[in-house]
Amino acid sequence: MAVLVLAEHDLGVLSAATARIVAAAETLGPVDLLVAGQGVSAVAAEAAKLAGVEKVLIADNAALANQSAEAVAALLARLAEPYSHIVAAAAATGRDAIPRLAARLDLMPVTDVVAIHGPTRFDRPIYAGNAIETVSSGQSKQLLTIRASAFRPAAAGNDAPIHPVDADVAAVARFLAAHRTESDLPELSTAQIVVAGGVSFGSAEKFALVSDLAKVLGAAVGATRAAVDAGYAPNDWQVGQTGKIIAPDLYIAIGISGALQHLAGIQGAKKIIAINKDPEAPLMKIADIALVGDLFEVVPQLIAGLKR
Structure with a gap:
Protein backbone atom coordinates (compact mmCIF):
# COMPACT_ATOMS: atom_id res chain seq x y z
CA MET A 1 0.00 0.00 0.00
CA ALA A 2 1.24 3.47 -0.87
CA VAL A 3 -0.14 6.80 0.33
CA LEU A 4 -0.36 10.09 -1.56
CA VAL A 5 -0.42 13.16 0.69
CA LEU A 6 -1.37 16.61 -0.60
CA ALA A 7 1.02 19.19 0.86
CA GLU A 8 -0.36 22.38 2.41
CA HIS A 9 1.61 25.50 1.52
CA ASP A 10 1.13 29.24 1.21
CA LEU A 11 3.25 32.13 -0.07
CA GLY A 12 6.11 29.78 -0.92
CA VAL A 13 6.26 28.23 2.56
CA LEU A 14 5.32 24.69 3.54
CA SER A 15 2.57 24.67 6.18
CA ALA A 16 3.37 23.22 9.60
CA ALA A 17 0.27 21.07 9.18
CA VAL A 43 8.33 24.29 -1.14
CA ALA A 44 9.20 20.90 -2.66
CA ALA A 45 12.77 21.15 -1.33
CA GLU A 46 11.39 21.88 2.14
CA ALA A 47 8.92 18.99 1.86
CA ALA A 48 11.71 16.58 0.91
CA LYS A 49 13.25 17.08 4.38
CA LEU A 50 10.28 15.55 6.22
CA ALA A 51 10.95 12.14 7.74
CA GLY A 52 8.78 9.40 6.30
CA VAL A 53 8.49 10.87 2.81
CA GLU A 54 9.61 8.39 0.13
CA LYS A 55 9.50 10.94 -2.69
CA VAL A 56 8.10 14.37 -3.47
CA LEU A 57 5.96 14.87 -6.55
CA ILE A 58 5.98 18.43 -7.85
CA ALA A 59 3.17 19.70 -10.11
CA ASP A 60 4.02 23.17 -11.37
CA ASN A 61 1.36 24.87 -13.46
CA ALA A 62 -0.26 28.31 -13.66
CA ALA A 63 -3.68 26.64 -13.30
CA LEU A 64 -2.57 25.47 -9.84
CA ALA A 65 -1.22 28.84 -8.73
CA ASN A 66 -4.09 29.45 -6.31
CA GLN A 67 -4.73 25.76 -5.59
CA SER A 68 -8.33 25.89 -6.77
CA ALA A 69 -10.27 22.83 -5.64
CA GLU A 70 -11.30 21.88 -9.19
CA ALA A 71 -7.73 21.90 -10.51
CA VAL A 72 -6.30 20.08 -7.48
CA ALA A 73 -9.05 17.41 -7.64
CA ALA A 74 -8.37 16.86 -11.34
CA LEU A 75 -4.65 16.45 -10.64
CA LEU A 76 -5.27 14.01 -7.77
CA ALA A 77 -7.63 11.96 -9.94
CA ARG A 78 -4.92 11.63 -12.57
CA LEU A 79 -2.37 10.45 -9.98
CA ALA A 80 -4.71 8.27 -7.91
CA GLU A 81 -4.37 4.85 -9.57
CA PRO A 82 -1.33 3.37 -7.75
CA TYR A 83 -2.29 4.63 -4.28
CA SER A 84 -4.40 2.89 -1.66
CA HIS A 85 -4.90 6.13 0.31
CA ILE A 86 -5.11 9.77 -0.76
CA VAL A 87 -4.78 12.11 2.20
CA ALA A 88 -5.09 15.85 2.78
CA ALA A 89 -5.30 18.12 5.79
CA ALA A 90 -8.80 18.98 7.01
CA ALA A 91 -8.14 22.59 6.04
CA ALA A 92 -9.33 24.90 3.27
CA THR A 93 -7.75 23.10 0.30
CA GLY A 94 -8.30 19.53 1.50
CA ARG A 95 -11.89 20.08 2.59
CA ASP A 96 -12.67 21.51 -0.83
CA ALA A 97 -10.68 19.17 -3.07
CA ILE A 98 -11.20 15.74 -1.47
CA PRO A 99 -15.03 15.72 -1.84
CA ARG A 100 -14.61 16.70 -5.50
CA LEU A 101 -12.09 13.90 -5.94
CA ALA A 102 -14.52 11.48 -4.25
CA ALA A 103 -17.21 12.41 -6.76
CA ARG A 104 -14.79 11.84 -9.65
CA LEU A 105 -13.75 8.42 -8.33
CA ASP A 106 -17.20 7.43 -7.05
CA LEU A 107 -15.88 6.85 -3.52
CA MET A 108 -16.89 7.92 -0.02
CA PRO A 109 -14.41 10.22 1.74
CA VAL A 110 -13.71 9.84 5.46
CA GLU A 133 -17.30 7.63 15.58
CA THR A 134 -15.13 4.73 14.43
CA VAL A 135 -15.50 4.26 10.67
CA SER A 136 -14.64 0.99 8.96
CA SER A 137 -14.38 1.44 5.21
CA GLY A 138 -14.43 -1.48 2.81
CA GLN A 139 -13.52 0.58 -0.25
CA SER A 140 -10.55 -0.35 -2.41
CA LYS A 141 -9.15 3.18 -2.08
CA GLN A 142 -9.46 5.48 0.95
CA LEU A 143 -9.87 9.25 0.63
CA LEU A 144 -9.11 10.98 3.92
CA THR A 145 -8.97 14.46 5.40
CA ILE A 146 -7.04 14.50 8.67
CA ARG A 147 -7.11 17.00 11.50
CA ALA A 148 -3.47 18.05 11.75
CA SER A 149 -3.87 19.15 15.37
CA ALA A 150 -4.58 15.54 16.42
CA PHE A 151 -1.10 14.29 15.44
CA ARG A 152 2.48 15.13 16.34
CA PRO A 153 4.64 16.43 13.44
CA ALA A 154 7.13 14.33 11.54
CA ALA A 155 10.79 15.10 12.19
CA ALA A 156 13.10 16.75 9.69
CA GLY A 157 16.43 15.48 8.33
CA ASN A 158 15.24 13.50 5.31
CA ASP A 159 16.44 14.00 1.74
CA ALA A 160 13.70 12.50 -0.41
CA PRO A 161 14.02 12.62 -4.21
CA ILE A 162 11.88 15.15 -6.09
CA HIS A 163 10.07 14.11 -9.27
CA PRO A 164 8.08 16.40 -11.59
CA VAL A 165 4.67 15.12 -12.70
CA ASP A 166 2.36 16.11 -15.53
CA ALA A 167 0.44 19.14 -14.25
CA ASP A 168 -1.56 19.91 -17.38
CA VAL A 169 -4.92 20.68 -15.77
CA ALA A 170 -7.46 23.30 -16.77
CA ALA A 171 -8.27 26.34 -14.64
CA VAL A 172 -12.05 26.03 -14.25
CA ALA A 173 -12.51 28.89 -11.77
CA ARG A 174 -11.09 32.39 -12.09
CA PHE A 175 -9.23 33.75 -9.07
CA LEU A 176 -10.33 37.28 -8.15
CA ALA A 177 -8.61 38.37 -4.93
CA ALA A 178 -7.06 37.23 -1.66
CA HIS A 179 -7.71 39.00 1.64
CA ARG A 180 -4.98 38.24 4.15
CA THR A 181 -4.33 38.99 7.80
CA GLU A 182 -0.73 40.08 8.33
CA SER A 183 0.76 38.57 11.50
CA ASP A 184 4.11 37.45 12.87
CA LEU A 185 2.43 35.14 15.38
CA PRO A 186 2.31 31.31 15.04
CA GLU A 187 -0.28 29.68 12.79
CA LEU A 188 -3.46 29.08 14.78
CA SER A 189 -4.30 25.50 13.78
CA THR A 190 -0.90 24.07 14.84
CA ALA A 191 0.22 26.48 17.60
CA GLN A 192 1.32 25.05 20.95
CA ILE A 193 -0.10 28.04 22.85
CA VAL A 194 -3.30 29.87 21.87
CA VAL A 195 -4.76 32.99 23.49
CA ALA A 196 -8.37 33.64 22.49
CA GLY A 197 -10.93 36.33 23.24
CA GLY A 198 -14.69 36.63 23.13
CA VAL A 199 -17.25 39.30 22.41
CA SER A 200 -16.95 40.56 26.02
CA PHE A 201 -14.13 42.90 24.96
CA GLY A 202 -16.68 45.23 23.39
CA SER A 203 -14.55 46.62 20.55
CA ALA A 204 -11.72 45.79 18.19
CA GLU A 205 -9.46 48.29 19.97
CA LYS A 206 -9.95 46.56 23.33
CA PHE A 207 -9.59 43.12 21.72
CA ALA A 208 -5.97 44.11 21.04
CA LEU A 209 -5.27 42.98 24.64
CA VAL A 210 -5.51 39.41 23.36
CA SER A 211 -2.76 40.06 20.80
CA ASP A 212 -0.63 41.80 23.45
CA LEU A 213 -0.74 38.74 25.70
CA ALA A 214 -0.14 36.40 22.77
CA LYS A 215 3.00 38.31 21.75
CA VAL A 216 4.45 38.00 25.26
CA LEU A 217 3.84 34.23 25.22
CA GLY A 218 4.76 33.64 21.57
CA ALA A 219 1.24 32.33 21.11
CA ALA A 220 -1.31 32.32 18.30
CA VAL A 221 -4.45 34.46 18.56
CA GLY A 222 -7.96 33.00 18.44
CA ALA A 223 -11.48 34.39 18.72
CA THR A 224 -15.03 33.20 19.16
CA ARG A 225 -17.51 33.38 16.30
CA ALA A 226 -19.35 36.20 18.11
CA ALA A 227 -16.13 38.24 18.29
CA VAL A 228 -15.45 37.65 14.59
CA ASP A 229 -19.04 38.51 13.61
CA ALA A 230 -18.77 41.73 15.66
CA GLY A 231 -15.67 42.73 13.68
CA TYR A 232 -13.24 42.48 16.59
CA ALA A 233 -11.09 39.84 14.87
CA PRO A 234 -10.54 38.51 11.33
CA ASN A 235 -12.29 35.36 10.17
CA ASP A 236 -9.12 33.25 10.14
CA TRP A 237 -8.83 33.68 13.92
CA GLN A 238 -12.15 31.95 14.55
CA VAL A 239 -11.97 28.87 16.76
CA GLY A 240 -14.84 26.40 16.94
CA GLN A 241 -17.07 24.09 14.97
CA THR A 242 -17.40 26.61 12.12
CA GLY A 243 -13.83 27.86 12.50
CA LYS A 244 -10.52 26.14 13.20
CA ILE A 245 -10.18 23.02 15.31
CA ILE A 246 -7.15 23.34 17.57
CA ALA A 247 -5.29 21.15 20.07
CA PRO A 248 -2.65 23.33 21.75
CA ASP A 249 -0.67 22.41 24.84
CA LEU A 250 -2.11 25.53 26.51
CA TYR A 251 -5.33 27.39 25.70
CA ILE A 252 -6.03 30.72 27.42
CA ALA A 253 -9.65 31.84 27.01
CA ILE A 254 -10.43 35.45 27.92
CA GLY A 255 -14.01 36.59 28.25
CA ILE A 256 -15.35 33.44 26.58
CA SER A 257 -18.47 31.85 28.06
CA GLY A 258 -18.05 28.58 26.19
CA ALA A 259 -20.83 27.89 23.70
CA LEU A 260 -21.01 24.29 22.46
CA GLN A 261 -19.78 25.32 19.01
CA HIS A 262 -16.67 26.88 20.56
CA LEU A 263 -16.01 23.96 22.90
CA ALA A 264 -16.09 21.62 19.89
CA GLY A 265 -13.04 23.43 18.54
CA ILE A 266 -10.86 23.16 21.66
CA GLN A 267 -11.51 19.64 22.90
CA GLY A 268 -7.97 18.63 22.05
CA ALA A 269 -6.41 21.32 24.28
CA LYS A 270 -4.24 19.76 26.97
CA LYS A 271 -4.55 22.60 29.51
CA ILE A 272 -7.18 25.34 29.61
CA ILE A 273 -6.98 28.61 31.53
CA ALA A 274 -10.21 30.62 31.56
CA ILE A 275 -10.52 34.26 32.63
CA ASN A 276 -14.09 35.47 33.13
CA LYS A 277 -16.07 37.51 35.65
CA ASP A 278 -18.85 34.90 35.54
CA PRO A 279 -17.81 31.82 37.57
CA GLU A 280 -20.83 29.90 36.20
CA ALA A 281 -19.77 30.21 32.54
CA PRO A 282 -19.55 26.72 30.92
CA LEU A 283 -15.87 27.12 30.01
CA MET A 284 -14.98 28.14 33.57
CA LYS A 285 -16.40 24.83 34.82
CA ILE A 286 -14.21 22.67 32.57
CA GLU A 297 -7.88 44.37 35.11
CA VAL A 298 -6.57 40.80 35.02
CA VAL A 299 -5.02 40.71 31.54
CA PRO A 300 -2.88 43.89 31.86
CA GLN A 301 -1.61 42.61 35.21
CA LEU A 302 -0.83 39.23 33.65
CA ILE A 303 1.06 40.89 30.77
CA ALA A 304 3.06 43.08 33.17
CA GLY A 305 3.90 40.08 35.35
CA LEU A 306 5.06 37.98 32.39
CA LYS A 307 7.24 40.83 31.12
CA ARG A 308 8.91 41.11 34.52
Missing part, protein backbone atom coordinates in the same frame (compact mmCIF):
# COMPACT_ATOMS: atom_id res chain seq x y z
CA THR A 18 1.97 19.06 6.43
CA ALA A 19 4.50 17.51 8.82
CA ARG A 20 1.62 16.35 11.03
CA ILE A 21 -0.30 14.87 8.10
CA VAL A 22 2.80 13.03 6.91
CA ALA A 23 3.33 11.55 10.38
CA ALA A 24 -0.28 10.34 10.43
CA ALA A 25 -0.16 8.96 6.87
CA GLU A 26 3.10 7.12 7.50
CA THR A 27 1.18 4.62 9.66
CA LEU A 28 -0.75 3.60 6.53
CA GLY A 29 2.18 2.91 4.22
CA PRO A 30 5.01 4.54 2.25
CA VAL A 31 4.26 8.22 1.71
CA ASP A 32 4.58 10.22 -1.51
CA LEU A 33 4.06 13.94 -0.97
CA LEU A 34 2.44 16.03 -3.71
CA VAL A 35 3.32 19.73 -3.94
CA ALA A 36 0.94 21.45 -6.36
CA GLY A 37 1.16 25.10 -7.35
CA GLN A 38 3.18 27.52 -9.43
CA GLY A 39 6.83 28.27 -8.68
CA VAL A 40 6.88 25.77 -5.82
CA SER A 41 10.38 24.34 -6.14
CA ALA A 42 11.40 25.83 -2.77
CA THR A 111 -13.35 13.36 6.83
CA ASP A 112 -11.87 14.98 9.95
CA VAL A 113 -9.92 11.88 11.00
CA VAL A 114 -8.45 12.21 14.51
CA ALA A 115 -7.09 8.67 14.97
CA ILE A 116 -5.98 5.85 12.68
CA HIS A 117 -6.48 2.25 13.86
CA GLY A 118 -5.51 0.54 10.62
CA PRO A 119 -5.67 0.87 6.83
CA THR A 120 -9.49 0.92 6.84
CA ARG A 121 -10.48 1.98 10.40
CA PHE A 122 -10.52 5.60 11.49
CA ASP A 123 -11.94 7.79 14.27
CA ARG A 124 -13.76 11.02 13.50
CA PRO A 125 -15.79 13.36 15.74
CA ILE A 126 -19.57 13.69 15.33
CA TYR A 127 -22.31 15.70 17.07
CA ALA A 128 -20.13 18.83 17.29
CA GLY A 129 -17.33 16.79 18.84
CA ASN A 130 -19.46 15.32 21.62
CA ALA A 131 -18.92 11.76 20.35
CA ILE A 132 -16.23 9.91 18.42
CA ALA A 287 -11.03 24.79 32.73
CA ASP A 288 -7.94 23.46 34.51
CA ILE A 289 -7.50 26.93 35.98
CA ALA A 290 -10.46 29.32 36.26
CA LEU A 291 -9.65 32.93 37.18
CA VAL A 292 -12.68 34.99 38.19
CA GLY A 293 -12.19 38.70 37.54
CA ASP A 294 -12.58 41.67 35.22
CA LEU A 295 -10.56 40.88 32.10
CA PHE A 296 -9.59 44.56 31.71
Whole structure:
Protein backbone atom coordinates (compact mmCIF):
# COMPACT_ATOMS: atom_id res chain seq x y z
CA MET A 1 0.00 0.00 0.00
CA ALA A 2 1.24 3.47 -0.87
CA VAL A 3 -0.14 6.80 0.33
CA LEU A 4 -0.36 10.09 -1.56
CA VAL A 5 -0.42 13.16 0.69
CA LEU A 6 -1.37 16.61 -0.60
CA ALA A 7 1.02 19.19 0.86
CA GLU A 8 -0.36 22.38 2.41
CA HIS A 9 1.61 25.50 1.52
CA ASP A 10 1.13 29.24 1.21
CA LEU A 11 3.25 32.13 -0.07
CA GLY A 12 6.11 29.78 -0.92
CA VAL A 13 6.26 28.23 2.56
CA LEU A 14 5.32 24.69 3.54
CA SER A 15 2.57 24.67 6.18
CA ALA A 16 3.37 23.22 9.60
CA ALA A 17 0.27 21.07 9.18
CA THR A 18 1.97 19.06 6.43
CA ALA A 19 4.50 17.51 8.82
CA ARG A 20 1.62 16.35 11.03
CA ILE A 21 -0.30 14.87 8.10
CA VAL A 22 2.80 13.03 6.91
CA ALA A 23 3.33 11.55 10.38
CA ALA A 24 -0.28 10.34 10.43
CA ALA A 25 -0.16 8.96 6.87
CA GLU A 26 3.10 7.12 7.50
CA THR A 27 1.18 4.62 9.66
CA LEU A 28 -0.75 3.60 6.53
CA GLY A 29 2.18 2.91 4.22
CA PRO A 30 5.01 4.54 2.25
CA VAL A 31 4.26 8.22 1.71
CA ASP A 32 4.58 10.22 -1.51
CA LEU A 33 4.06 13.94 -0.97
CA LEU A 34 2.44 16.03 -3.71
CA VAL A 35 3.32 19.73 -3.94
CA ALA A 36 0.94 21.45 -6.36
CA GLY A 37 1.16 25.10 -7.35
CA GLN A 38 3.18 27.52 -9.43
CA GLY A 39 6.83 28.27 -8.68
CA VAL A 40 6.88 25.77 -5.82
CA SER A 41 10.38 24.34 -6.14
CA ALA A 42 11.40 25.83 -2.77
CA VAL A 43 8.33 24.29 -1.14
CA ALA A 44 9.20 20.90 -2.66
CA ALA A 45 12.77 21.15 -1.33
CA GLU A 46 11.39 21.88 2.14
CA ALA A 47 8.92 18.99 1.86
CA ALA A 48 11.71 16.58 0.91
CA LYS A 49 13.25 17.08 4.38
CA LEU A 50 10.28 15.55 6.22
CA ALA A 51 10.95 12.14 7.74
CA GLY A 52 8.78 9.40 6.30
CA VAL A 53 8.49 10.87 2.81
CA GLU A 54 9.61 8.39 0.13
CA LYS A 55 9.50 10.94 -2.69
CA VAL A 56 8.10 14.37 -3.47
CA LEU A 57 5.96 14.87 -6.55
CA ILE A 58 5.98 18.43 -7.85
CA ALA A 59 3.17 19.70 -10.11
CA ASP A 60 4.02 23.17 -11.37
CA ASN A 61 1.36 24.87 -13.46
CA ALA A 62 -0.26 28.31 -13.66
CA ALA A 63 -3.68 26.64 -13.30
CA LEU A 64 -2.57 25.47 -9.84
CA ALA A 65 -1.22 28.84 -8.73
CA ASN A 66 -4.09 29.45 -6.31
CA GLN A 67 -4.73 25.76 -5.59
CA SER A 68 -8.33 25.89 -6.77
CA ALA A 69 -10.27 22.83 -5.64
CA GLU A 70 -11.30 21.88 -9.19
CA ALA A 71 -7.73 21.90 -10.51
CA VAL A 72 -6.30 20.08 -7.48
CA ALA A 73 -9.05 17.41 -7.64
CA ALA A 74 -8.37 16.86 -11.34
CA LEU A 75 -4.65 16.45 -10.64
CA LEU A 76 -5.27 14.01 -7.77
CA ALA A 77 -7.63 11.96 -9.94
CA ARG A 78 -4.92 11.63 -12.57
CA LEU A 79 -2.37 10.45 -9.98
CA ALA A 80 -4.71 8.27 -7.91
CA GLU A 81 -4.37 4.85 -9.57
CA PRO A 82 -1.33 3.37 -7.75
CA TYR A 83 -2.29 4.63 -4.28
CA SER A 84 -4.40 2.89 -1.66
CA HIS A 85 -4.90 6.13 0.31
CA ILE A 86 -5.11 9.77 -0.76
CA VAL A 87 -4.78 12.11 2.20
CA ALA A 88 -5.09 15.85 2.78
CA ALA A 89 -5.30 18.12 5.79
CA ALA A 90 -8.80 18.98 7.01
CA ALA A 91 -8.14 22.59 6.04
CA ALA A 92 -9.33 24.90 3.27
CA THR A 93 -7.75 23.10 0.30
CA GLY A 94 -8.30 19.53 1.50
CA ARG A 95 -11.89 20.08 2.59
CA ASP A 96 -12.67 21.51 -0.83
CA ALA A 97 -10.68 19.17 -3.07
CA ILE A 98 -11.20 15.74 -1.47
CA PRO A 99 -15.03 15.72 -1.84
CA ARG A 100 -14.61 16.70 -5.50
CA LEU A 101 -12.09 13.90 -5.94
CA ALA A 102 -14.52 11.48 -4.25
CA ALA A 103 -17.21 12.41 -6.76
CA ARG A 104 -14.79 11.84 -9.65
CA LEU A 105 -13.75 8.42 -8.33
CA ASP A 106 -17.20 7.43 -7.05
CA LEU A 107 -15.88 6.85 -3.52
CA MET A 108 -16.89 7.92 -0.02
CA PRO A 109 -14.41 10.22 1.74
CA VAL A 110 -13.71 9.84 5.46
CA THR A 111 -13.35 13.36 6.83
CA ASP A 112 -11.87 14.98 9.95
CA VAL A 113 -9.92 11.88 11.00
CA VAL A 114 -8.45 12.21 14.51
CA ALA A 115 -7.09 8.67 14.97
CA ILE A 116 -5.98 5.85 12.68
CA HIS A 117 -6.48 2.25 13.86
CA GLY A 118 -5.51 0.54 10.62
CA PRO A 119 -5.67 0.87 6.83
CA THR A 120 -9.49 0.92 6.84
CA ARG A 121 -10.48 1.98 10.40
CA PHE A 122 -10.52 5.60 11.49
CA ASP A 123 -11.94 7.79 14.27
CA ARG A 124 -13.76 11.02 13.50
CA PRO A 125 -15.79 13.36 15.74
CA ILE A 126 -19.57 13.69 15.33
CA TYR A 127 -22.31 15.70 17.07
CA ALA A 128 -20.13 18.83 17.29
CA GLY A 129 -17.33 16.79 18.84
CA ASN A 130 -19.46 15.32 21.62
CA ALA A 131 -18.92 11.76 20.35
CA ILE A 132 -16.23 9.91 18.42
CA GLU A 133 -17.30 7.63 15.58
CA THR A 134 -15.13 4.73 14.43
CA VAL A 135 -15.50 4.26 10.67
CA SER A 136 -14.64 0.99 8.96
CA SER A 137 -14.38 1.44 5.21
CA GLY A 138 -14.43 -1.48 2.81
CA GLN A 139 -13.52 0.58 -0.25
CA SER A 140 -10.55 -0.35 -2.41
CA LYS A 141 -9.15 3.18 -2.08
CA GLN A 142 -9.46 5.48 0.95
CA LEU A 143 -9.87 9.25 0.63
CA LEU A 144 -9.11 10.98 3.92
CA THR A 145 -8.97 14.46 5.40
CA ILE A 146 -7.04 14.50 8.67
CA ARG A 147 -7.11 17.00 11.50
CA ALA A 148 -3.47 18.05 11.75
CA SER A 149 -3.87 19.15 15.37
CA ALA A 150 -4.58 15.54 16.42
CA PHE A 151 -1.10 14.29 15.44
CA ARG A 152 2.48 15.13 16.34
CA PRO A 153 4.64 16.43 13.44
CA ALA A 154 7.13 14.33 11.54
CA ALA A 155 10.79 15.10 12.19
CA ALA A 156 13.10 16.75 9.69
CA GLY A 157 16.43 15.48 8.33
CA ASN A 158 15.24 13.50 5.31
CA ASP A 159 16.44 14.00 1.74
CA ALA A 160 13.70 12.50 -0.41
CA PRO A 161 14.02 12.62 -4.21
CA ILE A 162 11.88 15.15 -6.09
CA HIS A 163 10.07 14.11 -9.27
CA PRO A 164 8.08 16.40 -11.59
CA VAL A 165 4.67 15.12 -12.70
CA ASP A 166 2.36 16.11 -15.53
CA ALA A 167 0.44 19.14 -14.25
CA ASP A 168 -1.56 19.91 -17.38
CA VAL A 169 -4.92 20.68 -15.77
CA ALA A 170 -7.46 23.30 -16.77
CA ALA A 171 -8.27 26.34 -14.64
CA VAL A 172 -12.05 26.03 -14.25
CA ALA A 173 -12.51 28.89 -11.77
CA ARG A 174 -11.09 32.39 -12.09
CA PHE A 175 -9.23 33.75 -9.07
CA LEU A 176 -10.33 37.28 -8.15
CA ALA A 177 -8.61 38.37 -4.93
CA ALA A 178 -7.06 37.23 -1.66
CA HIS A 179 -7.71 39.00 1.64
CA ARG A 180 -4.98 38.24 4.15
CA THR A 181 -4.33 38.99 7.80
CA GLU A 182 -0.73 40.08 8.33
CA SER A 183 0.76 38.57 11.50
CA ASP A 184 4.11 37.45 12.87
CA LEU A 185 2.43 35.14 15.38
CA PRO A 186 2.31 31.31 15.04
CA GLU A 187 -0.28 29.68 12.79
CA LEU A 188 -3.46 29.08 14.78
CA SER A 189 -4.30 25.50 13.78
CA THR A 190 -0.90 24.07 14.84
CA ALA A 191 0.22 26.48 17.60
CA GLN A 192 1.32 25.05 20.95
CA ILE A 193 -0.10 28.04 22.85
CA VAL A 194 -3.30 29.87 21.87
CA VAL A 195 -4.76 32.99 23.49
CA ALA A 196 -8.37 33.64 22.49
CA GLY A 197 -10.93 36.33 23.24
CA GLY A 198 -14.69 36.63 23.13
CA VAL A 199 -17.25 39.30 22.41
CA SER A 200 -16.95 40.56 26.02
CA PHE A 201 -14.13 42.90 24.96
CA GLY A 202 -16.68 45.23 23.39
CA SER A 203 -14.55 46.62 20.55
CA ALA A 204 -11.72 45.79 18.19
CA GLU A 205 -9.46 48.29 19.97
CA LYS A 206 -9.95 46.56 23.33
CA PHE A 207 -9.59 43.12 21.72
CA ALA A 208 -5.97 44.11 21.04
CA LEU A 209 -5.27 42.98 24.64
CA VAL A 210 -5.51 39.41 23.36
CA SER A 211 -2.76 40.06 20.80
CA ASP A 212 -0.63 41.80 23.45
CA LEU A 213 -0.74 38.74 25.70
CA ALA A 214 -0.14 36.40 22.77
CA LYS A 215 3.00 38.31 21.75
CA VAL A 216 4.45 38.00 25.26
CA LEU A 217 3.84 34.23 25.22
CA GLY A 218 4.76 33.64 21.57
CA ALA A 219 1.24 32.33 21.11
CA ALA A 220 -1.31 32.32 18.30
CA VAL A 221 -4.45 34.46 18.56
CA GLY A 222 -7.96 33.00 18.44
CA ALA A 223 -11.48 34.39 18.72
CA THR A 224 -15.03 33.20 19.16
CA ARG A 225 -17.51 33.38 16.30
CA ALA A 226 -19.35 36.20 18.11
CA ALA A 227 -16.13 38.24 18.29
CA VAL A 228 -15.45 37.65 14.59
CA ASP A 229 -19.04 38.51 13.61
CA ALA A 230 -18.77 41.73 15.66
CA GLY A 231 -15.67 42.73 13.68
CA TYR A 232 -13.24 42.48 16.59
CA ALA A 233 -11.09 39.84 14.87
CA PRO A 234 -10.54 38.51 11.33
CA ASN A 235 -12.29 35.36 10.17
CA ASP A 236 -9.12 33.25 10.14
CA TRP A 237 -8.83 33.68 13.92
CA GLN A 238 -12.15 31.95 14.55
CA VAL A 239 -11.97 28.87 16.76
CA GLY A 240 -14.84 26.40 16.94
CA GLN A 241 -17.07 24.09 14.97
CA THR A 242 -17.40 26.61 12.12
CA GLY A 243 -13.83 27.86 12.50
CA LYS A 244 -10.52 26.14 13.20
CA ILE A 245 -10.18 23.02 15.31
CA ILE A 246 -7.15 23.34 17.57
CA ALA A 247 -5.29 21.15 20.07
CA PRO A 248 -2.65 23.33 21.75
CA ASP A 249 -0.67 22.41 24.84
CA LEU A 250 -2.11 25.53 26.51
CA TYR A 251 -5.33 27.39 25.70
CA ILE A 252 -6.03 30.72 27.42
CA ALA A 253 -9.65 31.84 27.01
CA ILE A 254 -10.43 35.45 27.92
CA GLY A 255 -14.01 36.59 28.25
CA ILE A 256 -15.35 33.44 26.58
CA SER A 257 -18.47 31.85 28.06
CA GLY A 258 -18.05 28.58 26.19
CA ALA A 259 -20.83 27.89 23.70
CA LEU A 260 -21.01 24.29 22.46
CA GLN A 261 -19.78 25.32 19.01
CA HIS A 262 -16.67 26.88 20.56
CA LEU A 263 -16.01 23.96 22.90
CA ALA A 264 -16.09 21.62 19.89
CA GLY A 265 -13.04 23.43 18.54
CA ILE A 266 -10.86 23.16 21.66
CA GLN A 267 -11.51 19.64 22.90
CA GLY A 268 -7.97 18.63 22.05
CA ALA A 269 -6.41 21.32 24.28
CA LYS A 270 -4.24 19.76 26.97
CA LYS A 271 -4.55 22.60 29.51
CA ILE A 272 -7.18 25.34 29.61
CA ILE A 273 -6.98 28.61 31.53
CA ALA A 274 -10.21 30.62 31.56
CA ILE A 275 -10.52 34.26 32.63
CA ASN A 276 -14.09 35.47 33.13
CA LYS A 277 -16.07 37.51 35.65
CA ASP A 278 -18.85 34.90 35.54
CA PRO A 279 -17.81 31.82 37.57
CA GLU A 280 -20.83 29.90 36.20
CA ALA A 281 -19.77 30.21 32.54
CA PRO A 282 -19.55 26.72 30.92
CA LEU A 283 -15.87 27.12 30.01
CA MET A 284 -14.98 28.14 33.57
CA LYS A 285 -16.40 24.83 34.82
CA ILE A 286 -14.21 22.67 32.57
CA ALA A 287 -11.03 24.79 32.73
CA ASP A 288 -7.94 23.46 34.51
CA ILE A 289 -7.50 26.93 35.98
CA ALA A 290 -10.46 29.32 36.26
CA LEU A 291 -9.65 32.93 37.18
CA VAL A 292 -12.68 34.99 38.19
CA GLY A 293 -12.19 38.70 37.54
CA ASP A 294 -12.58 41.67 35.22
CA LEU A 295 -10.56 40.88 32.10
CA PHE A 296 -9.59 44.56 31.71
CA GLU A 297 -7.88 44.37 35.11
CA VAL A 298 -6.57 40.80 35.02
CA VAL A 299 -5.02 40.71 31.54
CA PRO A 300 -2.88 43.89 31.86
CA GLN A 301 -1.61 42.61 35.21
CA LEU A 302 -0.83 39.23 33.65
CA ILE A 303 1.06 40.89 30.77
CA ALA A 304 3.06 43.08 33.17
CA GLY A 305 3.90 40.08 35.35
CA LEU A 306 5.06 37.98 32.39
CA LYS A 307 7.24 40.83 31.12
CA ARG A 308 8.91 41.11 34.52
